[in-house]
Amino acid sequence: MDVQETLKPYVIGLDLGGTNSVFGIVDSRGEIKATTAIKTQGYENVNEYVDASVDALHIIIDQVGGIQNIKAMGIGAPNGNYYTGTIEFAPNLSWGHSGIVPLADLFSKKLNIPVALTNDANAAAIGEMTYGVARGMKNFIMITLGTGVGSGIVVNGQLVYGSDGFAGELGHTIIRRENGRSCGCGRDGCLEAYCSATGVARTAREFLQTTEEPSILREINPEEITSLDVSIAAGKGDKLAQRVYEFTGELLGEACADFAAFSSPEAFIFFGGLTKAGDLLMNPLKESYDKHVLNIFRGKAKFLVSGLDGSSAAVLGASAVGWEL
């Protein structure tokens, strides 16, 4: 390694979401030194988006002593392909939904530093390995429980990208093959259709429709129930709401039992909004896992919740992709 290189103490992380793009400048211990944000949408094309990003970035780059202190940039983005540094047909990005956008290249040319990009769940896994509860782990599976269900798989200390850069779509493994719920991907029975935030709301609506059981959730228009409503109701002791989390945990445990047969991870690490339900979700999950997993794996894997602060975890994860360069 070049001596100059070792003196660059920071990386830039970009958490590129459907609404906001959040930038952070991060040191090697995971401390965010400066941060800024722009809207992700509203640009004619990706070049305008990159220009607006770089304008915002220059201010925080100056705050840390200029670009000569920045080693690299990491991006966590929907449909991000690590191998090519591109975003491919991202349905929720106005400037990215209809093609392949070479985002890493565009930033690299503007900033004159190396730039790497991967999808948000992979970035979360790398972040956890760099700064979080997965430090020192060589084999683990990160499962993000948000609007969808994402995953980042680490094997032998490396992210699993697969032959095309798109490995680790565990939210789209089939958990119910008969009469499975329709999923946004066009198929039926995906884990994501059950164990995402929207899946939890669907389960609540199903339970309300198919039983006469009293529940404070009946005070809400069924179409407007969110996973947060279910979580609040469960916290207040609402039995139906609690059963929604039991059901969700039960399915996640079944799924993890299959994932263990694949890569036998040291830990499953959960991240995202649903983990706020705590033991309401994690206890039935662990019980279900022990019940369903193959004998030789029983009792081995740890079940952990991400140790990274929710609001900064995505930026930290993205920045960690930069350190990998």
Next chain:
Amino acid sequence: MDVQETLKPYVIGLDLGGTNSVFGIVDSRGEIKATTAIKTQGYENVNEYVDASVDALHIIIDQVGGIQNIKAMGIGAPNGNYYTGTIEFAPNLSWGHSGIVPLADLFSKKLNIPVALTNDANAAAIGEMTYGVARGMKNFIMITLGTGVGSGIVVNGQLVYGSDGFAGELGHTIIRRENGRSCGCGRDGCLEAYCSATGVARTAREFLQTTEEPSILREINPEEITSLDVSIAAGKGDKLAQRVYEFTGELLGEACADFAAFSSPEAFIFFGGLTKAGDLLMNPLKESYDKHVLNIFRGKAKFLVSGLDGSSAAVLGASAVGWEL
């Protein structure tokens, strides 16, 4: 590397099966230079088994110019743990079913060469990567369709052993969660209960029992039907027998669609007795995969049958584990 080391042109491969233990001395191009075999069972303890093995080995070691020409030994064995070099609670081995047997160590001390050990399906995957159709592939999944269903998964050019050495048990992922067939592992609905040789025979019996359809398989006592009988009948144009292979391929395709979501392999490679059915199995398998797989993976993975000769593949696979040392 020591100069002396580079001059050692051979490795020993041991295919340790429930009945026979087959040894081969193999060069770096996968040519078997000498071979011998002993019975696996009938010894009081593992030390007697190792002594008998070494006695048999000395003869073929002498044939290739002595132990100074041997770099290492690789063993493919049921319930083999790569990390520890042990066989753990192997149900079919009289000297290995009730505990943890340090087989790699025992051979290493007797022969004074490095010895590595892994399970048979992992050995098959390494063999395919070293000598077969997976040469040059960094990401693939090997699926062995024999008495059981085994698997060896390669990610980033490395075998996936997981945190405990037992990763890659894809035969024990659940393919039918409701009313699934009982599996030898004590659970219900495993892929192995459907897509192994015994699974194919079970499917044939089910089809014969639940339909009135004519079939030449009705001439055989149902309890005695084997996958070979089904294969022969299918080859003769028997419709029921052909539907057994369609059903088997359909389920394997569904399973591979989930495996793609995990590691997005460049290829699925099939090995073992069932692959002799050829297109009868592979065509419905590929159709089912394309129908069930997530959009972004469709049309990408290759479906291959092992290029290694069945009778020597297991020894070659085991020997390849030795080259990895």
